[in-house]
Amino acid sequence: MPWEWPVGALLAFLVALATTPAGVSGAVLLLPVQVSVLGVASPAVTPTNLLFNVAAVPGGLLRFGRERRLGGPLARLLVAGTLPGVIAGAIVRVELLADEHAFMWVAAGVLLPLGLWLLLAGQRMQPQRRELTPRLRLGIWALALTIGTVGGIYGVGGGSLLAPLLLALGFSAFETAPATLAATFLTSIAGIATYVVLQATGSGAIGPEWTLGAFLGAGGFAGSYLGARLQSRLPETALRRLLGLIACLVAARYIQLASSGGGEREAPRAAVTVSAL
Template sequence: MTDLPTLLTCLLFLAIALLYACAGQAGASGYIAVMALLGYAPESIKPTALILNTLVSLVVSWRFVKDKHFDWPLFWPFALGALPLALLGGYLTLPQQWFEYLLGVLLLIAGGLSFLRKPSAETQPQAPRRSVAYAWGALIGLMSGLTGVGGGVLITPLLLFFNWSGVRTAASVSALFILLNSVVALIGHWSATSFYLPEGIALLAVMAVAGGLLGARLGSRVLTPSQIRLVLNVILIVAGLKMILSA
């Protein structure tokens, strides 16, 4: 890539990480869409998205946990169900077109759920039964491993739709969920195929982490819950449409 395209790509990754981190996300679906549009080698997209997801979710998790929004009893059953299936999903490789359609449809479904269910000030969130959390975690873990996303764009609207948590708690649970699933899926992908990464990934990683740090601070301390939900809805719908239209 020439200098100008490299600069534009870095700015795009910075903006994506910032926007996603506001809602406790790490940006994988955004990175995937940008890389597909810019003509990155298909075999480089999944591992690159997983690496950036791991780095950004690490700083986002740190911020939301530090600010005491995290709920361990809510988190661990989802994570326990997800991790083995994320490893399996990372090991498998889908045809490119299937990969894009699957991710796009999942994001649109998640965005629709987030729009349909409005929060009630009178109803306190209540965590699901462990068996329910295990099952949902397993499904999301498999999808995250297959597609290269960390699962945050799926678990966050799920938590909010069923009123299993508040907005900032959902964001904090999502961030750590993304981190663990991304690491496990990356291990699975690494063990299944040769690891191909694009030139300049170190610079892209620096820009994504910078965006993640700023976005996480905004989401954890500045934005209101309704504003965070709006950001999440925009992320899900736009990313889902981009993946389907570009497939």
């Protein structure tokens, strides 16, 4: 057995354990690990991350489901927005081939101050009991649709963007984590299905590293399950600061990729890259 498989499973376990309580799969943190440590070829990183999400996120969803925290109105709103958004974004990606580097700078500009705010103001912030009025429902759906569409165009997912924005709107991490993970899971399925179809039709898409992805997913499943179980034992302040740290790390990652011209995130131009983060 190649050493990369068990090492990858262990690293995926640790990443998922740390990020699931905040409602983020942690796939973005596995990107540099796959390339620098596990030696995954650059074009295969994104679909392998999708495979990680599809296999790992159900661990957290299973735990949240046992706690009867899945299927709420917030989760339904996010799924109803992100899923059609990803499909629409994929079509735009193929037709227009939008410049992803501009998006990375914009996303970093949003996530970095938001992450710092969550880190520094986390102790003073108190989540509000938000009633999902028709106006708020429409606003959240529109936000999810926009992020899903952007994700479909630029090859990023919604979890790392949706989670801090929902906290900024006054929701608690206890409410948002199951919802953002559910949206991440479904958009990842759409993304990996796109890769499989494009690869089968010979359109130039690169498929995932299936065996490594399975090991990453197995480790991530265990980490996600334990992370979801751990969440109920963590104070809201700690969860907000954790999400703030993740937002800052994602922003730093986007800045690095944009500055280097795309790096390992580059994929064939004909491919639709939906890497749910």
